[in-house]
Amino acid sequence: MEHGYVGRFAPSPTGPLHFGSLIAALASNLWARAAGGRWLVRMEDLDPPREVPGAAEKILRTLAAYGFEWDGAVLYQSTRAEAYQDALTELRRAGLAFDCGCTRREIREAARARGLGAVYPGTCREGLPPGKAPRAVRVRAENGSVGFVDAVQGAFEQDLGREVGDFVVRRADGLFAYQLAVVVDDAEQGVTHVVRGADLLDSTPRQIHLQRGLGLSTPEYAHFPVAATPTGLKLSKATRAPALPEDDPVPWLVAAFSFLGQPSPPDAERLDLPGFWAWAREAWDPARIPRTRQVEAREDCP
Secondary structure, three states: OOOOOEEEEOOOOOOOOOHHHHHHHHHHHHHHHHOOOEEEEEEOOOOHHHOOOOHHHHHHHHHHHOOOOOOOOOEEHHHOHHHHHHHHHHHHHOOOEEEEOOOHHHHHHHHHHOOOOOOOOOOOOOOOOOOOOOOEEEEOOOOOEEEEEEOOOEEEEEEHHHHOOOEEEEOOOOOEOHHHHHHHHHHHOOOOEEEEEHHHHHHHHHHHHHHHHHOOOOOEEEEEOEEEOOOOOEOOOOOOOOOOOOOOHHHHHHHHHHHOOOOOOOOHHHOOHHHHHHHHHHHOOHHHOOOOOEEEOHHHOO
16 A cells, blocks of 8 residues: 555546546546645456447547646556456455355346345345356345545445345456456555545445455545536436547636636636646645536536
8 A cells, every 4th residue: 555645547448538537537636636646547447348449548548638647557457357356255255255146137026026126135145046056246235334424425324235235246247346346456556535426426335345344445535526418317428428529628628627616717718738737736626526416517518
């Protein structure tokens, strides 16, 4: 674990960066630099079926075109399978992980029959039922609150057992789940502060649960509001958010800065890229970030 502030930006190469991605990169970068800390880039290429060829390289090229500078080499999750397997072995050794032989349909039907909604009903937690073969691997989520104080959203807690249930850490297709990978990689990279969108707020108690099970430190968390479409959906590749242009970055950077509740720079139309970054680092104030989960982005995009 490194000393001092270590932040990170961790995009998935499922397409080019868009306005929502820019907000995440800008918030995490400015928060780290304001603390005199390091800022890392990690490529979360954990799900090959969803990845777009060449997207990782384009993401890095766009970040550079927008004036982002990261510390050290980019970490690719696709190179980390051995570390994730070691963590899974440790969870099994601690009695926290178990094989699950249920299909999604079986889980839905069993949960519905017991009035559990979308919560896993615990079918395989005491051993695979007769005739079932291992599919996914799950981690036990006992009843009891897991809470933390978010630097933007304030106090947040979740009863994992009742609200989430035993959750997947290795999928039925053999791929490791995001929840496990992010915990292992944050620890490996010495990340002390996680700054990301509020759409991941509900994932944080699961990650804290895994950190505790693996004997890892828990970072500080800050979840800023995500950019939303006029219909209330998260601005994302799935909602066809347009790719960031690389030839005129300053208006987009100013818009992202404004989205985060920060003041508009004087003479914004005359700012060049170095001028924006110099001004933004001086003006950055995390206390201005709206304490809400999402903000409509339509008027903030140039």
